Amino acid sequence: MLKLSTYFRSTAAYRIRIALQLKGLPHELLAVHLMKDGGEHKTAAYLEKNPSGLVPILETEDGIIAQSLAIIEYLEEVYPETSLLPGSAIDRAYIRSISQSIACDIHPLNNLRVLQYLTGEMGLDDAAKNTWYQNWIATGFTAIETNLARSQDTGLFCFGDTPSMADCCLVPQVYNAERFNCPMDAYPTIVRITEHCLSLPTFIAATPDKQPDHQ
Numbered sequence: 754m755l756k757l758s759t760y761f762r763s764t765a766a767y768r769i770r771i772a773l774q775l776k777g778l779p780h781e782l783l784a785v786h787l788m789k790d791g792g793e794h795k796t797a798a799y800l801e802k803n804p805s806g807l808v809p810i811l812e813t814e815d816g817i818i819a820q821s822l823a824i825i826e827y828l829e830e831v832y833p834e835t836s837l838l839p840g841s842a843i844d845r846a847y848i849r850s851i852s853q854s855i856a857c858d859i860h861p862l863n864n865l866r867v868l869q870y871l872t873g874e875m876g877l878d879d880a881a882k883n884t885w886y887q888n889w890i891a892t893g894f895t896a897i898e899t900n901l902a903r904s905q906d907t908g909l910f911c912f913g914d915t916p917s918m919a920d921c922c923l924v925p926q927v928y929n930a931e932r933f934n935c936p937m938d939a940y941p942t943i944v945r946i947t948e949h950c951l952s953l954p955t956f957i958a959a960t961p962d963k964q965p966d967h968q
Contacts, residue, residue, distance in 0.1 A: 755780040756812040758802070760787045760794075761964035764860060765821040766809040767925035770959035772825050775916055776835045784966035787865055822856050825918050837918045847904075848912050851897060851919035855926045859893035863929070883933055890926075890935045894943060897923075901942040909949050916950065924950050928961065 757773065759766035759782050773780050785808050786793045793799060794806045803810045803819045810817055811824045815831075818824050829838050838845045861867070863886050871877045871885060901907045911919035927947045930937065937944050950956045961967055 756783055757781070758783045758785045758799070758808050758810045758812075759964070759966075760785055760808050761961045761967045763787065763808050763865075764925035764929045765807070765856070765864075767928065767959060767961065768821045768856075768921045769809050769811065769824050770964075771916075771921045771924065771956060772828055772837060772918070774955040774959050775837065775921070776828060776832050778828070778832060782965060784964075786966065821922075822852060822918070825852075825921060829918075837916070837921065839915065839917060840912070844906070844912065847906065848917045848919045851900065851911055852922045854893060854897055855922040859889055859926060862889045886933045887935050890930045890933070891939075894930070894935075894940050898940040898943050901946070907942065907946075910946055916953075916955075920946065920950055923947060924956060 755773070755778060757766070757769055757780055759770065761784075770782075785799060787808070792806075794803075794808060800806055802812075802817055805819060807819065809821060809824065810819045811827070813827070813831075818827050825837060829836065838848055840848075868882055868886070871882050872879065877885070901911060906912050908914040910916050911923060923943065924947050927937070927943065951960070957963065
């Protein structure tokens, strides 16, 4: 069985939980608490599995995979049913571009270790940290909103009327943006797509509040 090392609030792990639900793949969740005792992701046992010390990782019969987009690409190749990268080559490139805009441009600037560095080594207070966070959400979401609003391929989801890897990335990033009180009025297409996704059982099952390690 697939084993996912996850933390309920991790947006990267949230992406994989959605993908597993959409594909209907049986899996086991292995909770890795990022705050408890200095962070369970920093233990020798976890670093042996993933030297970067990040979640998620997916343990498969083929080996251990790190990095959320690499995990989704693996799932797509090994379990192609309910495709998360549908359409033509140019369609799949577009889906990847939305996904990477989130996973590579927005998320790395706002993940836990960056925020902890800002308030730790850099000595910023919470107000300054939140200003940092909200700036990069606004920069990234403005571009994504523009792409989604003008694309003829945007439907109920980021691409057409079936969920894709882009939606697996978008919904968790909106969740995190709302946690940090980022204004969302300027992103009506993003909000509409997210609200539709969160009306579906597959997305609901992956939400942070539905996880065994939710606190």
